[in-house]
Amino acid sequence: xxxxxxxxxxxxxxxxPECKEVLEKAGIVVDMKxxxxxxxxxxxxxxxxxxxxxxxxxxxxDVIGASDCLKIVGRAGTGVDNVDIPSATKxxxxxxxxxxxxxxSAAEHTCFLIGSLARQIPQAHMSMREGRWDRKKFMGNELYxxxxxxxGLGRIGKEVALRMQAFGMTxxxxxxxxxxxxxxxxxxxxxxxxxxxxxxxxITVHVPLIPQTQNLMNEAVFGKxxxxxxxxxxxxxxxxxxADLLKALxxxxxxxxxxxxxxxxxxxxxxxxxxxxxxxxxHLGANTREGQRRCAIEIAEQIVDWVNGKGLVGxxxxxxxxx
Numbered sequence: 001x002x003x004x005x006x007x008x009x010x011x012x013x014x015x016x017p018e019c020k021e022v023l024e025k026a027g028i029v030v031d032m033k034x035x036x037x038x039x040x041x042x043x044x045x046x047x048x049x050x051x052x053x054x055x056x057x058x059x060x061x062d063v064i065g066a067s068d069c070l071k072i073v074g075r076a077g078t079g080v081d082n083v084d085i086p087s088a089t090k091x092x093x094x095x096x097x098x099x100x101x102x103x104x105s106a107a108e109h110t111c112f113l114i115g116s117l118a119r120q121i122p123q124a125h126m127s128m129r130e131g132r133w134d135r136k137k138f139m140g141n142e143l144y145x146x147x148x149x150x151x152g153l154g155r156i157g158k159e160v161a162l163r164m165q166a167f168g169m170t171x172x173x174x175x176x177x178x179x180x181x182x183x184x185x186x187x188x189x190x191x192x193x194x195x196x197x198x199x200x201x202x203i204t205v206h207v208p209l210i211p212q213t214q215n216l217m218n219e220a221v222f223g224k225x226x227x228x229x230x231x232x233x234x235x236x237x238x239x240x241x242x243a244d245l246l247k248a249l250x251x252x253x254x255x256x257x258x259x260x261x262x263x264x265x266x267x268x269x270x271x272x273x274x275x276x277x278x279x280x281x282x283h284l285g286a287n288t289r290e291g292q293r294r295c296a297i298e299i300a301e302q303i304v305d306w307v308n309g310k311g312l313v314g315x316x317x318x319x320x321x322x323x
Contacts, residue, residue, distance in 0.1 A: 003306065003307055003308065003309040004049075004071050004072070004306065004307060005049070005307075006028060006049040006050050006071060006072065006303065006306075006307050007028060007029060007049055008028070008029045008030075008031070008047065008048050008049050008050070009023055009028055009029070009030050009031075009048060009049065009050035009051070009052060009303070010030075010031050010032075010033065010044065010045065010048040010050070010051050010052070011030060011031070011032040011033075011034075011051075011052045011053075012032075012033060012034060012036060012041060012044075012051060012052070012053050012057045013034055013052075013053045013054035013055070013056045013057050013076075014034055014054070015052065015054060015076050015292070015295075015296040015299075016289075016292050016293040016295075016296035016297070017296075018293060018296050018297045018300070019052065019076065019296035019297065019299060019300045020032065020300075021300075022297060022300035022301055022304060023300050023303065023304065026304040026307065026308075028050075028303075028304075028307075031048075034056075035056075036057075038058065038060065038062060038063065041057065041063050041066075042062055042063055042066035043066070045063060045066055045067045045070065046066065046067065046068050047068065047069065048067070048069070048070060049069055049070065049071050049072070050070070050071060050072045050073075050074060050303060051067075051070060051072070051073050051074070052073075052074040052075075052076060052299060052300075053073065053074070053075055053076070053082065053083075054075070054076050054077055055077060055079065055082055055283070056082075057082065058082050059073050059082060059083040059084060059088070060084050060087075061084045061087040063084075064084060064087045064088055064091060064093065065087070065091075067091070067093075070091070070093050071093060071094065072093065072094040072095075072096060072303060072306075073088060073093060073094070073095050073096070074096045074097075074299045074302070074303055075095070075096065075097040075098070075299070076098060076101070076292075076295040076296050076298075076299045077097065077098060077101065077102055077286055077295050078097055078098070078099050078101070078102060078106075078286070079097075079208065079209070079236055080095055080097050080316055081208070081209050081236060083095050085316065085317050088317065089317045089320045089321060092321055092322055092323075094306075094312070094315045094317065094318070094321065094323075095315065095316050095317045096299065096302060096303070096312075096313075096314045096315050096316070097299075097314050097316055098294075098295045098298040098299050098302070098314060099154075099155065099314065100155055100294075100298070101286075101291060101294040101295030101298045101299075102285070102286035102288075102291040102292075102294070102295055103155040103156050103159060104159060104290070104291065105285065105286050105287070105288040105290065105291030106156045106206075106234055106285040106286055106291075107156050107159035107160045107163065108163070108288075109234055109260065109284060109285045110156070110160045110204055110206075110232060110234045110285070111160060111163045111164060113232055113234065113258035113260070113279060113281070114143070114148070114164065114202055114204070114230075114232065114258075115143070116258065116279055117202070117230045117232070117256045117257075117258050117279060118140050118141050118142070118143055118230075119138070119140035119141075120138045120140060120256075122279050123138065123276065124138045143164070143167040143168065143169050144167060144168035144169070145168060145169075145170070146169050146170070146201040146202065147169065147170045147171075147172060147199055147200050147201050147202070148160075148161075148164050148169045148170070148171050148172070148200065148201070148202045148203075148204065149172050149173060149174075149196050149197075149199065149200035149202065149203040149204070150171060150172070150173035150174075150188065150203075150204055150206065151173065151174055151175075151193075151196075151203065151204070151205045151206065151207055151216070152173075152174075152175055152205060152206035152207035152235070153173045153174070153175035153178040153182075153183050153188060153190075153206075154175065154177075154178065154206065156206045156234075157173060157175070157204075157206040158186050158188075160204060160206065161173065161186055161187065161188050162186055162187075165187055169202075170189075171187060171188045171189070172188060172189045172190075172191055172196055172199060172200070173188045173189070173190060173191075173196070174190065174191060174192060174193050174196055175190070178190070194224070197221060197224040197225050198224055198225060198226055199226070200225065200226060200229060201226065201228075201229065201230065202229070202230045202231070202232070203217070203225070203229060203230075203231050203232070204231070204232040204233075204234065205217065205231075205232070205233055205234075205235045205239050205240065206234070206235050207235055207236075207239060208235075208236060209235075209236035209237070209238050209239060213236075213239050214238055214239070215238065215239075215240075215241040215244075216239050216240070217231065217239065217240040217241065217244075217245070218241040218244045219241070219244040219247065219248070222244060222245075222248040222253050222254060223253070225253070225254075227252075227253060228254075228255040229253070229254055229255065230254070230255055230256040230257065230258075231245070231254060231256075231257050231258075232257070232258045232259075232260075233257075233258075233259050233260060233261055234258075234260040234261065234285045235261060236261050237261040237262040237263040237264070237265065237267075238263045240257075240259075242259075242262070242263050242269055242272055245257055245272065246269075246271055246272050246275065249272075249275055249277055249278065250275075254277075255277060256277045256278070256279075257272075257275075257277065257278050257279070258278075258279040258281070259272065259278060259279070259280055259281065260281045260282075260283055260284060260285050261283050261285070262283070265282075265283060266282070267280075267282075298314075299314075302314050
């Protein structure tokens with residue numbers, strides 16, 4: 001595999017300035033233009049060897065088709081559902097991400113939301129801002145002794161488990177790749193989903209959005225869960241069915257939900273956002289200065305390393321490419 005010639009890169013989303021600095025230090029010309037429409041991006045992409053995005057830019061089949069020398073799409077972050085990977089692969093374009101860059105940010109965010117669900121902190125805050133002193137209304141629960149189910153035991157799931165164990169939570173989980181022995185090394189009891197559903201007081205999902213995980217938690221699953229379950233999605237919108245979640249909240253089957261990622265972003269699901277037992281957040285999981293800086297530097301360094309023949313890291317479609 002010979003190193004590619006990457007001389008010019010377009011950055012189409014806001015990333016930390018260190019990304020541009022690392023690339024330019026390696027002799028790569030970098031242009032930044034954000035908030036483009038699809039039509040503007042299709043016109044702008046011509047002449048660029050690389051494109052770096054976060055989650056706002058949608059790298060569609062049309063965008064990829066409009067490119068004339070694109071070799072790499074770099075995602076400064078984890079999720080690549082905003083990139084048409086099959087179209088990129090057909091044109092032999094690398095799709096690269098930085099899966100470790102925002103791990104701590106997303107894990108910490110999840111933990112804060114678990115605590116907020118347990119003690120209804122956002123709701124109590126809004127009550128006081130509205131001039132009320134509803135101390136009796138907001139009766140919470142301790143986390144000690146409760147069971148947390150973690151769907152997805154990769155980097156983020158593992159870090160969530162380690163942190164919530166400090167609160168005395170029992171951590172159980174499922175992952176199709178991470179086995180029981182590996183899970184036990186960070187004190188998570190591995191079990192299949194049918195075993196897991198009825199045991200949990202809280203369930204958090206940390207898996208990619210793929211056909212196998214679309215609507216993974218739905219009406220049928222909620223019916224198998226413990227009455228009063230609280231659920232969290234700091235992963236990808238669509239893993240928990242929003243329509244079914246709303247029904248379960250209204251029926252009282254689900255006692256609370258913290259939703260960071262939505263089926264449509266920005267979300268138009270006002271019924272879920274405004275539900276009194278929902279903590280609604282506008283996709284903030286990776287939104288820390290440290291996480292964004294880490295992702296920006298990592299995507300730039302991975303590209304530079306590839307150009308310099310040091311290997312291809314983070315390429316999600318590598319096995320299907322002719323390199």
